Amino acid sequence: MEPRRSTGLTATKLHILDRPLSRGKNEVHVLALMRHTHTQSVSLSAFSFLFSEMVQYFQGRVQNISDLENRLDDAGFGVGVRVGELLCHREKSGRRETRLISILQFIVSTCWKALFGKAADALERSTENEDEYMIHELEPLTNKFISVPPDLGQLDCAAYIAGIIRGVLTSSGFTANVTAHTVEVGTPGQRDKTVFLIKFDERVMRRERVLT
């Protein structure tokens, strides 16, 4: 006798919004237990193959590097909007962050942990501009297997992650511009780290001052 499958007829007849939201990694599925598997992860290879194929597809359709980064950023934006909504329901019982610092912390801890299995390496506020914040990441997932050929110089595939950050921020009401920058670490043998520069919209800053 085959065990009953998780995706049976009854489940598929319901619209996605009528089905319960999966609880991510914490979900202990009876079937998953029986088979000693966790249904919620895939191999890093599968992700990397897919991501690299996506980058190459975009590359074939753009004129220059900044266009390519923009397309990666746009792809990430859609993901960010969904991730923000998903984690807000799952981890915050539907409560949305309204303050600048809390939303940033939500991103570097909650979102980062959910997406990459770890918190971001650092969150910093710019010393020069009050509307600028920086997220430091030593090993962005997207850059793991990407070696940038010299003729593409400035390309940073972390633009995809920058798009995700922008998506989470924008859908929570924090309009911002997010860019990914490669920064040399200096220590030989160590890979360059990536800094995500977040520049908030002026309206966001004004609202923040009112709330304080």
Place this chain on the structure above:
Amino acid sequence: MATPRPHQRVGDVAWTKMTKVNGELFALTYGAMVTQLIRDFEDLKAVNQQLDNMGYNIGIRLIDEFLAKSGVSNCQDFKETAEVIAKIAFKMFLGVNAEVAHWNAENNACSLLIYENPLTEFVELPPSAYGVLWYSNVLCGVLRGALEMVQMRVEARFVKDVLQGDEVSEIRLELKGMIEEAMGDEYKED
């Protein structure tokens, strides 16, 4: 049927050795890509084709990693190949098992049944895409590309998809022939 299933065990071992990432990030990334393809091509049939092409590119590279890490060597016949794909390859890369079923009389065509497809998490197809868009078509390309690298010419296509209201996702896999290893003319002696 309580026969031991060694392939499954090999698959589980291979899976434990793989570095893993969040399946939801994977699913959402794939979704972002499909959305972009639909925007670019506007024709869902062309999207199927493009997904298959991308899968093919992945497949021809993925087979190297599979052979290097799975510990699988030559398969005896197509029947074993299908089992290896379902129990080891699917497990190793996507963390799920597929099932092989519906063999034809000649033993050169079968179906892969996928019960938990990690690509389709959070996806709801609009009814206008029913019967046209095979959302996970990239998998067919991967199978075709990977098998071509081990001298098997196959045709893979979706015939059922959970997203279209079917009970299970089903990929029909047909062996079209073996690719003979032949020397190029330039290497032949006169």
